[in-house]
Amino acid sequence: EQYDSAFVYLNRGIPSDNYYAKTNAYMKLSEMAMRLGKQNEALEYETLYTIYKDSMKLVEQPVEVVSSLKDVLYRQSTERYESFLTRYRFCLLLFVLLFIITIYFFLQRRRKRKKEIARLVDKRQLLYKSIEAIKKELEEKKLEIKEIQQHCECLESDVNSKVQLDSCLNELLEQYHSMQEDLERRLVERDEEVRRLRNLNLKFILMSSPIYQMLIALCEYNKLNPDGMKKITNDEWVILLHEIDMASLGFVERLSTEYEYLLEEDIRFCCLVRLDFKYADIAYLWGCTSAAVYKRSWSVLEKMGLNKDKKVKLVDILRKV
Known part of the structure; x- marks a missing residue:
């Protein structure tokens, strides 16, 4: 009675589409038939067990292939992603570095430009001051020369004094001409600095x-x-x-x-x-x-x-x- 119940239970698993269930059912039925002395049935169940076992292996092979293929594709996609991520990080780092370098050079250029402007403005102011000072000195020299010339006219009889005054006058005239040349040079320099400043933005x-x-x-x-x-x-x-x-x-x-x-x-x-x-x-x-x-x-x-x-x-x- 126990074997009959087992036979009924195992026979219910045979119509299943699952090869694992069928293989296991035929294996158990073959063992039970062998114990009951039913050699022909045991052999028949053994044959069916072998057939479904081979079929089960054939079914497992595509699953293993697909699983292996999935693993390969996953590894490849992971490697591609890591490679892309590495390149992306490198490009991002390169872009940040280029941006920082560009900003640095821009600020350096701007700082140099400001220094150049400040230098030109200071130089222009110094030139204006020196020009004004030279003009003032020229006026003073001019007055001195005029006074000496007037004094010379009054000392025609005093030869020695007149010679001394003439010498002093010539010295003043040389200084006057030298200062005039210096003034002209500084005026040219001033005009050049003015042109340079005007050309700035x-x-x-x-x-x-x-x-x-x-x-x-x-x-x-x-x-x-x-x-x-x-x-x-x-x-x-x-x-x-x-x-x-x-x-x-x-x-x-x-x-x-x-x-x-x-x-x-x-x-x-x-x-x-x-x-x-x-x-x-x-x-x-x-x-x-x-x-x-x-x-x-x-x-x-x-x-x-x-x-x-x-x-x-x-x-x-x-x-x-």
């Missing part, structure tokens, strides 16, 4: 000044607050024009002299253009529309007598002033 010279930073802040404020725009005050205009005049060696004065029909508002507008502000930014600083700024530009060109030439740009004209 005015915006670069003034960009670190408080008044220029105020213009930048005012422009940004008006962009964010179009309904409550602020304007440059008269005191700020005075400071700005003075700073521009100092940095450009008299740009405002030269502009008003060369183009005498320009009004005060035109001069102020030209100063903003000379600082390389875009017309859109000037509109925010001026508290008006871009159309009004372009109209002002055409008006200034017309007052300069250049309105007929449509190719002329105001900023190019101002850079030559």
